[in-house]
Amino acid sequence: MALDNPHWEFILKPTSSKIPRIHVNESCGKLSSDLEEFAKRALSDFADIKTFELSVVSSVPHHVGLGAGTSFRVGVVNAIRQALGQGLQQNDWCRIGRGGTSGVGVNVCLDKGFVVDLGRRRTSAANFMPSSSVNNVSKPAVLTKLEFPVEWKILLVRSIGEMGFSGAREIDVFRENLPLSKEEVQETSAVMLWDILPSVISGDINGFCKGIVKFQGIGFKRIEWTIQSELTLQLRKFLNGFSGIGYALSSMGPSIAVIGTDLLPVEQALKNRFGDRICISWGR
Numbered sequence: 001m002a003l004d005n006p007h008w009e010f011i012l013k014p015t016s017s018k019i020p021r022i023h024v025n026e027s028c029g030k031l032s033s034d035l036e037e038f039a040k041r042a043l044s045d046f047a048d049i050k051t052f053e054l055s056v057v058s059s060v061p062h063h064v065g066l067g068a069g070t071s072f073r074v075g076v077v078n079a080i081r082q083a084l085g086q087g088l089q090q091n092d093w094c095r096i097g098r099g100g101t102s103g104v105g106v107n108v109c110l111d112k113g114f115v116v117d118l119g120r121r122r123t124s125a126a127n128f129m130p131s132s133s134v135n136n137v138s139k140p141a142v143l144t145k146l147e148f149p150v151e152w153k154i155l156l157v158r159s160i161g162e163m164g165f166s167g168a169r170e171i172d173v174f175r176e177n178l179p180l181s182k183e184e185v186q187e188t189s190a191v192m193l194w195d196i197l198p199s200v201i202s203g204d205i206n207g208f209c210k211g212i213v214k215f216q217g218i219g220f221k222r223i224e225w226t227i228q229s230e231l232t233l234q235l236r237k238f239l240n241g242f243s244g245i246g247y248a249l250s251s252m253g254p255s256i257a258v259i260g261t262d263l264l265p266v267e268q269a270l271k272n273r274f275g276d277r278i279c280i281s282w283g284r
Helices: 033-045 068-083 090-096 104-110 167-177 182-202 205-215 219-226 230-239 264-277
Strands: 009-014 021-024 052-058 114-117 142-146 153-159 246-249 256-260 278-282
Touching: 009 068, 021 033, 033 052, 033 068, 033 090, 052 068, 068 090, 068 104, 104 114, 114 182, 142 182, 153 230, 153 264, 167 219, 182 205, 182 219, 205 246, 205 256, 219 246, 230 246, 230 256, 230 264, 264 278
Parallel strands: 021 052
Antiparallel strands: 009 052, 114 142, 153 256, 153 278, 246 256
């Protein structure tokens, strides 16, 4: 699911300098070293055509399950292509280095909506790795992309100061828990295809919320919940006490997306219960 906020915002300006220049607004904090290095490489790759300096105006928190790394990479390359009057090209996906396992992240960066993709065929357990650890030259095929009803709101909540799994820790989770059993794959597919997708198409918020909460307890999402902190698990338990809402762990956490049509009471209740231990923002 694509969110309106938080998001990356870039400004590209032509420059005569051959040295890649990157400026980051103070409100964005400091770019992680890997993202800064990626931006410099991307600017250098196109320097023989035209040179730019990149300004980062708004940002996405890194390693909290909101796809900051993927959206940054896609956004930077897409911004350069647009400045050149071009669209993204096949070789750009090698440059971006995402979409190797799932194409959801790279697809929602460019097209808003609710996306389900077909993933990739794997021939052995060793092939089940995070997208950031797999290099492919094309995006996985999209099964469907649906418009998310505008009246459905999304509230993001996470524990302050907590980082999600990434790098070697993320790879270990994949190695230790994949592949899923045939039964788990069938159950995951059934909930997605019979409960969640029909609810989005028909605008059935109650069916969607029930389906998305059910999805948290099956397949790989069940495993991702087992590695969360005590505070994140407390948030889940607290949200289970509300009716008429759904929630989902975003990627490997710790961010939780809360979905509903009237979330102001939920926001206030979270603030009252957890105070300054959590960060709350509106995703849409």
